Amino acid sequence: MELIYWAGIRGLAYPIQLFLESHGIDYKYTAIKYDRNTWPGDKREGKLDLKELPFQCLPVLKVKDEESGETVALGETHAILRYFEAKYAPKPQLSLITQARIDALFSHAEFFIERTFYRSASRTWLEPPERDEAITDVYMPFLRSMENALQDQKVVEALWHTSEGQEGALVPSAAACFVASAFTMLTDIMPFSLARSSTLNSKTDGPVKPLASQYPACDKLVSDIEACPGAKEWLGGVTDEWSLSPPFAADLVWQAAERWDKIRAGQ
Numbered sequence: 001m002e003l004i005y006w007a008g009i010r011g012l013a014y015p016i017q018l019f020l021e022s023h024g025i026d027y028k029y030t031a032i033k034y035d036r037n038t039w040p041g042d043k044r045e046g047k048l049d050l051k052e053l054p055f056q057c058l059p060v061l062k063v064k065d066e067e068s069g070e071t072v073a074l075g076e077t078h079a080i081l082r083y084f085e086a087k088y089a090p091k092p093q094l095s096l097i098t099q100a101r102i103d104a105l106f107s108h109a110e111f112f113i114e115r116t117f118y119r120s121a122s123r124t125w126l127e128p129p130e131r132d133e134a135i136t137d138v139y140m141p142f143l144r145s146m147e148n149a150l151q152d153q154k155v156v157e158a159l160w161h162t163s164e165g166q167e168g169a170l171v172p173s174a175a176a177c178f179v180a181s182a183f184t185m186l187t188d189i190m191p192f193s194l195a196r197s198s199t200l201n202s203k204t205d206g207p208v209k210p211l212a213s214q215y216p217a218c219d220k221l222v223s224d225i226e227a228c229p230g231a232k233e234w235l236g237g238v239t240d241e242w243s244l245s246p247p248f249a250a251d252l253v254w255q256a257a258e259r260w261d262k263i264r265a266g267q
Contacts (some may be wrong), residue, residue, distance in 0.1 A: 002062040002220075007031035010079040010242050012113075013059040015181040019084055021235075022228040023163060023171050032058070034126075034244050037112040078110065080241035081174035089161050089173060101155045106175040107144065109182035112142045116185060120248040126189075135264075139186055143194075143215050146179065159221070172225045177216035185242055187211060187222075191257050192265035197223045207266035 005013035008031070020027055040047055048056045055075040061083070065072045067236035074080055085091070094102070115138055119125045125134070125195070150156055159176040163169050172180070187196045196211045196219055212219035225231060 001026075001064075002028040002030055004030045004032060004062065005007065005059045006244060006261075007033045008239050008241055009034075009244060010239055011059075014184075014238075014242075015178040016061075016080055016084070017234070018047060018177040018181060018225065018231055019081060019172070019174055021233075022177070022225060022231040023084075023088055024230045025084075025088060042177075043230060055259065067070060077137045078106070079180070081178060085174040089163075089171070091158070091161060091173070094158055095154075098152075098154045101149060101152060102158055102173075102175050105149055105155070105159075105179050108142070108145060108149075109175075109179045112138070112182050116189075117243060117245070120243055120245045123247050125247055126252060126260075128260065131256070131260060132172045135190075137192070142182075142186070143218060146183075147215040147217050156217070156221075169227060169229075177220065178226060180225045183211075183218055183222040188240070188242070189253055190261050190264070191254075195265075198226050202238055206262045212246060 005011065017029070018031045019025075027201050043088050050056070052073055052075055053060060053075070054133060057075065057081065059075075059076060059077060061074040061080045063074060063083075064070070064073055074083060116134075119130070119134055119138075122130060124130055155183065159179075160170045161173060183196065187194045187199070191199060193209045194205065194211045194214070195208045200208065210219070212223075226235060242248055242250070244255075
């Protein structure tokens with residue numbers, strides 16, 4: 001089993017790896033260097049191999065088809081996560097309402113990440129007024145909605161299941177990993193005013209507002225997943241880069257946070 005994604009980028013492979021690592025599943029990770037001189041042109045001109053890249057983008061999972069015995073390529077993060085969940089983490093039958101609410105969490109997190117990637121195409125997305133607009137129109141509504149959804153104890157319990165291969169330990173579902181990835185992305189953009197618990201010890205200079213004091217259910221979900229033994233070890237070596245987009249470079253995100261998010265944290 002091989003997962004293929006861009007070298008040095010978290011991006012949409014992050015929730016997949018979070019699932020695999022937290023479950024202790026062995027896989028090969030192949031990092032491909034993005035070539036701005038060839039990839040966009042090849043995609044526009046239809047030169048990409050659809051057998052290898054079924055949706056002309058990454059991530060791609062190469063896995064053995066149990067029916068044909070052939071190695072096939074699966075595309076799209078959502079589909080890959082659903083495949084893993086069906087294969088490695090079959091869930092007990094949930095009520096229709098609980099399942100719908102889990103699906104809604106997954107979909108809303110996807111929408112948030114898509115909007116964030118879209119906004120990051122602007123060279124000034126990290127600066128006011130675009131930064132303030134994103135906080136008001138996207139970030140805070142997202143957190144309020146997710147915090148409210150995570151008040152449902154049946155939903156929270158359904159985001160975890162007992163692992164067969166880790167001595168009965170609780171491990172996160174596909175939806176939980178994707179939602180946690182969205183929280184991680186947002187708190188990386190706003191590391192002082194929305195400091196998640198796992199990063200608090202590194203915030204020694206300037207004001208800090210813990211995420212847990214504002215959106216405790218959101219913080220608990222991402223913190224619990226980060227604390228899973230497999231994930232905890234893996235996270236120590238994960239890149240800070242979320243995107244291939246130059247305006248989303250990790251150093252620019254941090255510089256903007258130092259300048260603007262510290263002010264917000266001190267208010």
